Amino acid sequence: MKKLIALILAAVMALSVCALGLAEDKTVYKVGICNFVDDASLNQIIANIRTRLDEIGQARGVTFEIAEDNCNMDASVMEQIIVNFMSGSDKVDLMVGVATPVAIAMQGKTEDTGMPVVFAAVSDPVGAGLVESNEAPGANLTGTSDYLDTRAVFNLIFKLNPDVKNVALLYNPSEDASLAPIAAAKEILRDKGVAFKEYSGSNPSDVMLAADAIVADKADAVFTPTDNTIMAAELSIYEKLSEAGIPHYTGADSFALNGAFLGYGVDYANLGRETAEMIAQILLDGADPATTPVRLFDNGIATVNTETCAALGLEYDKVAEAFAPYCTKVQPITTAEAFGDVAQ
16 A cells, blocks of 8 residues: 555656646747727737737747737627636636726636736726735736826916816716826816816717817816727817817827827836736746736826817927926827827
8 A cells, every 4th residue: 555655646746747847848828918999009008018028038938829809898798808818728828908997807707716917007906906005916916007197187287278267077987097087187176276077978979979068168178087988089089179279188198199189198118018028027937916016107208299289279399398397208299090100
């Protein structure tokens, strides 16, 4: 009996050593990316994740096989994409959730499995309940945040128009990423004694109707945080706002790319590269998401659409000069659908 037990233990050890060797020799890693919606910022993030992972793979002698899908704001499609990433021959080693709703859905599906998740462009990871703290996430999720400094945006609004009397707050109340900055905007405006009105939309058609209402109400300015629903409709509303003389201040450079007067926030190309670095740390170096801090970025870049600037009767050089003390950088951009269509 002792000999039999010894043989069994030897066999188990041999299998363990073999499995360990296979793990150490692994050269292909599957990464599943789910995008929330087709918009310029989120697409830019994914493009830079792909590019940086390819660079890391070549340097480290491994291959990252990327499965990418887009749920286009459809919760049922999002769930199916995540299920596919977790099962069968399509099962991935790590999932990437681009934008808060996708990250939350991945959290719900993976919290009992331990599959690592790296989120990208989540504005408030703690407020969304994804992590215990940005310094110590505490579970199987970590990632990058595009936290928006709302007060910094309003510094620009008040600098350009010190006499602003009424501000439109345009957002989708169903997007968690919009709630904190909209609450901050209300507090700022109340403190300044400036009137405001909320306008909402859950789809592009609703957003266009909201823009019509903003024009009819003759708002002095519009504020939108990093709201993906509004972003998806920006190309459809920017002309009516600029023709009415209403500048649209937003929480991402992609809005300015798509026609908004100003986009203020993080460098999404860099955010994508940093997201890829975190993916590699987890898969190649064994980093634990629970103890890997969320990466935050300087929200100091103001992107001004020069065409919209002119349509509003403003001179870009004077606007850039006025904004410069409040930003780490002011940069011009012209209207296009995607970043690859225009030189910044």
